Amino acid sequence: MPWRVSVGLVPSRVLSLLVPPTCWVCGAPAPASVAGPLCAACRRTLPWLPAGCCPRCALPAHGRGGCPAARQAFDAARSVVAYEGVASAAVRALKDRGGVRLAAMMGAQMAASLPPEFLRGARIVPVPAHPFRRRVRGFDAAALLAAEVAARCDRPLDADLLRRRGWRGRQRGASRAERLAAGRLVIELRRPIPPPAVAALVDDVHTTGATLHACAMALRTGGCERVVALTWARAL
Ligand SMILES: [Zn+2]
Ligand SMILES: [Zn+2]
Secondary structure, three states, X not given: OOOOOOHHHOOHHHHHHHOOOEOOOOOOEOOHHHHOOOOHHHHHOOOEOOOOOOOOOOOOOOOXXXXXXXXXXXXXXXXXXXXXXXXXXXXXXXXXHOOHHHHHHHHHHHHHOOOOOOOOOOEEEEOOOOHHHHHHHOOOHHHHHHHHHHHHHOOOEOOOOEEEEOOOOOOOOOOHHHHHHHOOOEEEEOOOOOOOEEEEEEEEEXXXXXXXXXXXXXXXXXXXXXXXXXXXEEOO
């Protein structure tokens, strides 16, 4: 009979002796007592964003087109690190493996980076994952981060306020209508929000801002007076 260990029944301290913790990014040994989810070398090379980023789009500098968030529906945006190098590998690890310790590290860094007024009066709303992806992976990176930020900043978590629609399954064999639907981003509000409503959208990465904009539009339609966006990483 094969020897089996049910991980759920093994205390985490015993488990860490059986399976030594390794860095989520590079796989090097990362002692749980000192290192958290990343090894010392990866922690040292996290590409922190500088102080003084644009309060609207979270970029350190604008290109020729000016602030990309000028026509987007959120009022302010903040991020912690640039989406490159170790940070993009950490986001990939969070998306693919759903590390609770990784989410805790990112959430702590997000919470610590905020000026006190940023989340004033805000409910914390994760950017919704597509249900297909959530089913496949069994977890949702934005929801993990939103829970961490809500707990650390003592704000209410509104985890299912938004819902994403649209088909994101395999393209092969899909009908033309399904392919068209796949390219469309539809965010729905599940219930109205009583005024004065303030929402802080939380996601792992802020890239073009299109998803944050779609979420902010849905929140505004539902009565939100102020919407801010908080992400761990910002694509430059
Ligand atoms: Zn590492
Ligand atoms: Zn800007």
